[in-house]
Amino acid sequence: MNDQGLHDVMREIEAQDALAYSSSPMNRRLFLRVSGVAGGGMMLALQMGLASRTTALAAGLSGDEPFAPNAYLRISPDGSVLIYAKNPEIGQGVKTALPMIVAEELDADWSDVQVEQSEIDQSRYGSQFAGGSRSIPSNWDPLRKAGAVARHMLVAAAATRWGVSADQCKTEKSAVLHPASGRRLGYGEVASQAAALPVPDPESVPLKKRSEYKLLGKRITGVDNHSLVTGKPLFGIDQKVEGMLYASYEKCPATGGKVAQANLEEVRSLPGVKDAFVLEGNGKVDELMPGVAIVADSTWAAINAKRRLKVTWDESEASKDSFSGAVKKAAELAGQQGQPLRQGGDVAAAFASTAKTVEAFYSYPFLSHAPLEPQNCTAWFKDGSVEIWAPSQTPQRAVTKAANTLGIPAEKVTLHQTRIGGGFGRRLINDYVCEAAAISQKAGAPVKLQWTREDDMAHDFYRVAGFHSFKGAVNQSGRLSAWQDHFITFSSNGNRPVSGGSMGRSEFPEYLLENFKITQSLMPLSTPCGPWRAPGSNGIAFAVQCFLHELAVAAGRDHQEFLLEVMGEPRWIDPGNARSLHTGRAAGVIRLAAEKSGWGKPLPAGRGRGLAFHFSHAGHFAEVAEVSVDADKNLKVHKITVAGGVGPIINLSAAENQCQGAVIDGLSTALGLQLSIEKGRVQESNFHQYPILRMPSAPQVDVHFIESDYPPTGLGEPALPPVAPAICNAIFAASGQRVRELPLSKHGYSA
Amino acid sequence: MPTIRFKVNGREHTVKDLDPSTPLLWVLRDSLGLAGAKFGCGLGMCGACTVHVDGQPVRSCLTPASSVAEKPITTIEGLAKDGKLHPLQEAWIEHDVAQCGYCQTGQIMSAAALLEENSKPSAEDIDMAMAGNLCRCGTYIRIREAVQAAAQKLDASKESGQ
Numbered sequence A: 001m002n003d004q005g006l007h008d009v010m011r012e013i014e015a016q017d018a019l020a021y022s023s024s025p026m027n028r029r030l031f032l033r034v035s036g037v038a039g040g041g042m043m044l045a046l047q048m049g050l051a052s053r054t055t056a057l058a059a060g061l062s063g064d065e066p067f068a069p070n071a072y073l074r075i076s077p078d079g080s081v082l083i084y085a086k087n088p089e090i091g092q093g094v095k096t097a098l099p100m101i102v103a104e105e106l107d108a109d110w111s112d113v114q115v116e117q118s119e120i121d122q123s124r125y126g127s128q129f130a131g132g133s134r135s136i137p138s139n140w141d142p143l144r145k146a147g148a149v150a151r152h153m154l155v156a157a158a159a160t161r162w163g164v165s166a167d168q169c170k171t172e173k174s175a176v177l178h179p180a181s182g183r184r185l186g187y188g189e190v191a192s193q194a195a196a197l198p199v200p201d202p203e204s205v206p207l208k209k210r211s212e213y214k215l216l217g218k219r220i221t222g223v224d225n226h227s228l229v230t231g232k233p234l235f236g237i238d239q240k241v242e243g244m245l246y247a248s249y250e251k252c253p254a255t256g257g258k259v260a261q262a263n264l265e266e267v268r269s270l271p272g273v274k275d276a277f278v279l280e281g282n283g284k285v286d287e288l289m290p291g292v293a294i295v296a297d298s299t300w301a302a303i304n305a306k307r308r309l310k311v312t313w314d315e316s317e318a319s320k321d322s323f324s325g326a327v328k329k330a331a332e333l334a335g336q337q338g339q340p341l342r343q344g345g346d347v348a349a350a351f352a353s354t355a356k357t358v359e360a361f362y363s364y365p366f367l368s369h370a371p372l373e374p375q376n377c378t379a380w381f382k383d384g385s386v387e388i389w390a391p392s393q394t395p396q397r398a399v400t401k402a403a404n405t406l407g408i409p410a411e412k413v414t415l416h417q418t419r420i421g422g423g424f425g426r427r428l429i430n431d432y433v434c435e436a437a438a439i440s441q442k443a444g445a446p447v448k449l450q451w452t453r454e455d456d457m458a459h460d461f462y463r464v465a466g467f468h469s470f471k472g473a474v475n476q477s478g479r480l481s482a483w484q485d486h487f488i489t490f491s492s493n494g495n496r497p498v499s500g501g502s503m504g505r506s507e508f509p510e511y512l513l514e515n516f517k518i519t520q521s522l523m524p525l526s527t528p529c530g531p532w533r534a535p536g537s538n539g540i541a542f543a544v545q546c547f548l549h550e551l552a553v554a555a556g557r558d559h560q561e562f563l564l565e566v567m568g569e570p571r572w573i574d575p576g577n578a579r580s581l582h583t584g585r586a587a588g589v590i591r592l593a594a595e596k597s598g599w600g601k602p603l604p605a606g607r608g609r610g611l612a613f614h615f616s617h618a619g620h621f622a623e624v625a626e627v628s629v630d631a632d633k634n635l636k637v638h639k640i641t642v643a644g645g646v647g648p649i650i651n652l653s654a655a656e657n658q659c660q661g662a663v664i665d666g667l668s669t670a671l672g673l674q675l676s677i678e679k680g681r682v683q684e685s686n687f688h689q690y691p692i693l694r695m696p697s698a699p700q701v702d703v704h705f706i707e708s709d710y711p712p713t714g715l716g717e718p719a720l721p722p723v724a725p726a727i728c729n730a731i732f733a734a735s736g737q738r739v740r741e742l743p744l745s746k747h748g749y750s751a
Numbered sequence B: 001m002p003t004i005r006f007k008v009n010g011r012e013h014t015v016k017d018l019d020p021s022t023p024l025l026w027v028l029r030d031s032l033g034l035a036g037a038k039f040g041c042g043l044g045m046c047g048a049c050t051v052h053v054d055g056q057p058v059r060s061c062l063t064p065a066s067s068v069a070e071k072p073i074t075t076i077e078g079l080a081k082d083g084k085l086h087p088l089q090e091a092w093i094e095h096d097v098a099q100c101g102y103c104q105t106g107q108i109m110s111a112a113a114l115l116e117e118n119s120k121p122s123a124e125d126i127d128m129a130m131a132g133n134l135c136r137c138g139t140y141i142r143i144r145e146a147v148q149a150a151a152q153k154l155d156a157s158k159e160s161g162q
């Protein structure tokens, strides 16, 4: 089977870094260099949604035009302000936050603003996806400029009407004011006049300073809240199309198995079933793998019939993976050196001359994403074209993947973006979209494909397990003097780690150390893996930040002080790259988390605090966990204090919610989540075997931000990696027990 | 297959030709066009499908249609009365509880059943009553706050005799 697509999705997301910074002059050269694209200005225009302007001009202006200087906003003569949210909403809050950015620069009164999910259209909106915590950083400049350009034009229109200079006018609450004469014109009143003006060069329009913000940084409630709490049909699973049938799809539980035989006749005769057929698939795990489709007149008929389906699988090319086997193999490999990946200084010399060395072996398991809305998609193939309603984190990729699966040009695919019942990285891959499209094509009818929870757990793109064999040293003065990490991961082709299974150069902390050596071993794997909230960092942080704590303990040092020493002088690690670690920002959040959590204050016996810092997705995060542990390993997590640095906060309500959610996700995962894989099959099938944290175990989570003028970075992911190491370091502080393998439940802990 | 009559949110519905073992969840979603109750696990483990039957919270994914025929059923769509949101719905909006939002209709229905029974729930009462509802996004902290806020509001309006 072919898993190239799983690697491509991350590469495309990472390429957004270059694009995001291409719009500031300082970085445009870098972008042109990185991307090799000559027409940077054109790219910017596209990204800014300026392409729509051409259409508006071509259509001619009639006098009561709405004002739509770009694809992001539309002001009608009645004063209503419509702002389009371009990226998928998976719970990270961008449907509210992205329009807030436009509204701020536009100086629109938020209560006048209506938000709509935009179409999926690369030519007007540039890249539209939800991944890599990139929605805010990569849209920050284009959206601010979109709002500022519009405001500039509205002011110009009002100034002309009044016969005054634009400099004498100001704006507030969706209106242009002329303070000298006390005159005021609502945006709606000048909309059609503004629509007749030429759109200025976005670079020439000044943007607000952070101190001038009226909306950004406030707590704004989600634009869909009312619809959500009244049960409106917002999600993929809620879509309905006239004449729609309902489908289920059974694939081999061991990835790569093919249908040898199936009781199709019997299934076709079951109540409500319209048809049952085999799809051969195209061998791509991120498109269409072989299976049996059942098409019925209700969801229940489709999923109930699947229980009566009997398939004999040809597993000659299917996965034979065994996690228990891999664990044994990793333990053997731990004693070896591994292939050199990167090194600096001289670790051997440092170990030879050192006061203390510490060795430890850490590991973490495979995980499922388990978004609460099981995968689903509605597709209608008709006359060589397909219309799709999909909960996808990468809708533009979904279009090309569906086109490829069906063998039709991408122009023949129309995709409507729905709200998404949880992403966590799972819906970066569009296999369920391709399946729905193929089933509709074969069934000759619109269908809604519905996966069960069991399908979802059996056919995920899992967070890959990982193993670290560490050796570290502290010198006479208690300083970290050498760091060696033999990283044991998995590969599907023997050359490079699976998606989410590599330890990139940007993983903390090698770049801060004088003497380090990173080596790697690859173990074979057929189970498909993919990005899971904070890919790479989500496991690596546990191992690295716990081992750092072990070294601090060996040196007899306070963990906070030890970490701050590792950071050293305030500096950018990669000068000129605002998405790299800044040691001063790191030190700032470490100090803040320590201060807010009462770090250093005495606690009763059996209670302890643990600290961890991690840098990922350009976010600086330090967290302190306070826990109690008793002799029976009953664990109570009292409180987790989060300190984060991500530049200015866009929406404080959603920002805090994201951090609290990431902490609960991190705790849930560290505490009890693991998948076992045997004979190529994931053994866990539903929530009884995959115990996601429930309310009684949820701790208090206090969130603090250090706001700054650095460009804003995303919040979907970076608060998660420090959670597990903070908890495990706290368990050590409380009980003297060091846990080096997740989940904690495997070692008898329960919450 | 039989015709089954349902009483949902005060209205009568007749569904023809219905497999009597069909879970109520799919009757609501597919036959009656009420998409508020969600499918999460189909196993009674997540609570996303919670609705009220005879005023009691039930997991509609495990409730056969035939067992609730003619019984009063309330779904999230019927929680607001006379166009006025239930205090829980208001609190959910004000406290900006939702992330993806998928679990929240089930959460609200469980909370509504709690407040029917216990108008002054303690923190533990809330945790226990809500323990059957998973939130994969981890919004538990805000759910607690919203339930508490709604309980206070309900209580205050009762005391003032409204």
Ligand code: FES
Pocket: B038, B039, B040, B041, B042, B043, B044, B045, B046, B047, B048, B049, B050, B059, B060, B061, B062
């Ligand atoms: S869908 Fe009914 S409890 Fe999960």
Ligand code: FES
Pocket: A091, A372, A421, A422, B098, B099, B100, B101, B102, B103, B104, B134, B135, B136, B137, B138, B139
């Ligand atoms: S808000 Fe996403 S599952 Fe609860």
